[in-house]
Amino acid sequence: MTENVTAVKQRTAGKARRRNLIILLAALAVFLNGAVNFFESRRNSAELIKLGTVLPEFSVKQADGSAISSASFKGKPVIYYFFANWCPCSHASIGYVEKAVADNAQSGMVLFGIGIQDSASEIEKFSKKHGMPSSVGVSGGNDVAALLGIRTTPTTLFVDANGVVKWIFIGKIEKYDAIQKGIDAIKNGTA
Numbered sequence: 050m051t052e053n054v055t056a057v058k059q060r061t062a063g064k065a066r067r068r069n070l071i072i073l074l075a076a077l078a079v080f081l082n083g084a085v086n087f088f089e090s091r092r093n094s095a096e097l098i099k100l101g102t103v104l105p106e107f108s109v110k111q112a113d114g115s116a117i118s119s120a121s122f123k124g125k126p127v128i129y130y131f132f133a134n135w136c137p138c139s140h141a142s143i144g145y146v147e148k149a150v151a152d153n154a155q156s157g158m159v160l161f162g163i164g165i166q167d168s169a170s171e172i173e174k175f176s177k178k179h180g181m182p183s184s185v186g187v188s189g190g191n192d193v194a195a196l197l198g199i200r201t202t203p204t205t206l207f208v209d210a211n212g213v214v215k216w217i218f219i220g221k222i223e224k225y226d227a228i229q230k231g232i233d234a235i236k237n238g239t240a
Contacts (some may be wrong), residue, residue, distance in 0.1 A: 085216075095195065097199065100215065102213070103212050103213055104212050104214055105119075106118060110183070112169070124157075126153075126156060126210050126236055127208045127235070128141065128150060128235075130162045131164075131203060132163070133165060133166045134171035134174055135167060136166075136202040141221055142203045143204070145181045147180075149228060149232050153236060159184065161184050162176060163185070163186040164187050172185070172190070201219050205222070205228065210235075216228075
C-alpha cells in the first residue's frame with residue numbers, strides 16, 4: 050500500500066514539474082517576443098525630437114480620407130497629442146489638453162491629435178468619444194511617431210507659432226499644472 054502512495058506522489062510530482070516547465074517556457078517566450086519587439090521598435094525609429102528643434106513637416110489622413118499636414122498650422126501655437134484608444138492614460142489626459150486649447154483659444158492655439166499604435170477605426174472612436182476637433186490623424190500616425198522618435202502614448206508636443214518644439218510631456222497628465230510650462234512656452238515663445 051505504501052508503494053502505491055509513493056508511486057502516486059512521484060507521478061504527481063512529475064506532472065507538476067512538467068506543468069511548471071511548460072509555464073516557464075511560455076513565460077520565457079512571451080518575454081523574448083516583447084524584448085525583440087522593443088529592440089526592433091528602437092532600431093526603426095529616430096531619437097525623440099529635441100527641444101528647440103523645428104518640427105519637420107508631415108501629413109496624416111483624417112477620418113474623411115483627406116490629408117492634413119503640420120504645415121496647415123503655421124503661425125499658430127499647436128499642441129500635438131499622440132494617443133491610442135487602447136491606452137487608458139490617453140483617455141485620462143485628453144481632457145487637460147482640450148482645456149488648455151479652450152483656455153488659450155484667443156492666442157490661436159490649436160490641437161492636432163495623432164493616433165498611433167491603433168487601427169484607424171479605434172482612433173476615430175477615441176476622437177469621437179472625446180469630442181476632438183476635425184484635425185485628427187487616423188492614418189499615418191505611426192510613421193510620424195517614428196520620424197519624431199515618439200514611442201509612448203500619450204506624448205504631447207508643444208510647438209510654438211514658428212514651428213519650434215518648446216516642450217514635451219510624455220505619459221499621463223494627472224493635473225493641468227503638469228502641462229502649464231508647455232502652454233506658456235508656446236504662447237509666449239519661451240522655453
